[in-house]
Amino acid sequence: MNNSKTKKMTTVGLLCAMAMVLNLLISFPIVPAVSFLKFDPKDIVIVIGGFIYGPLTSFVxxxxxxxxELLFRGGTILDILMNVISTCTFACTAAFVYKKMHTKNGAILGLFLGTLFCTASMTLWNYIITPIYYGMPREAVAAMLVPGIIPFNLLKCGINSGVTLFIYKPVVTALRRSGLVKESTGVSTGRSMAVIGGFMAVSVVLIICTMNGLF
Structure with missing residues (x-):
């Protein structure tokens, strides 16, 4: 196994560990109408992995x-299915667009399209799977789509997109300094991208706080 493959495997393993730590430490509902759906920030790390190595890495x-997560938290095969669909429609879409359009605008466009695709796919899959998983009438799930499921996925992806733009450069810089990532790899995010990402993340957090009656 050559040195570059070893470094890639090490980096992917490190990103997996980071994603799992975030998943286990941070998990909470953000939309009152669908309190059974919980936000966790692991997709941020998964998108970063995809931006560095491509959409296949995001999938892996x-x-x-x-x-x-199934081993640590318990659950069923349906949990794995829903997690993979949710994360991949967001992260893999963003990584795929960025791979084709290797610019700052490509990163933003990828995250935007990932948000749309994730929201659309999870609206469909929650309508199909949630009645089976929770044993509730499909009509009840349909009634939760607009006030709950759709806003949840838009807000979740909005936070993840904003934070990704905000922290991408520091994370990749640290990986480069450690010798795990090549200098030429990744999107060139500067201060303006951090400002955009920070504004997005803070705006979505304020919306979530307002929806939960914290303001």
Whole structure:
């Protein structure tokens, strides 16, 4: 095994560990109408992995984290399925667009499209799977789509997109200094990207706080 492959495997393993730590430490509902759906920030790390190495890496990290989450938190095969679909429609879409359009605008466009695709796919899959998983009438799930499921996924992806833009440069810089990532790898995010990402994340957090009656 050559040195570059070893470094990639090490980096992917490190990103998996980071994603799982975030998943286990941070998990909470953000939309009152669907309190059974919980936000966790692991997708931020999974998107970063995809921006560095491509959409396949996002898929691999997502699959590994979903299986580990099942082992740590319990659940069923449906949990793995929903986790992988949610993460991959967001992270893999963003990584794929960025791979084709290797610019700052490509990163932003990828995250935007990932948000739309994730929201659309999870609206469909929650409508199909949630009645089976929770044993509730499909009509009840349909009634939760607009006030709950759709806003949850938009807000979740909005936070993840904003934080990704905000922290991407420091994370990749640290990986480069450690010798795990090549200098030429990754999107060139500067201060403006951090400002955009920070504004996005703070705006979504304020919306969530307002929805939960904290203001």
């Amino acid at each position: 990290i997502s699959a590994i984290c979903s299986v580990l």
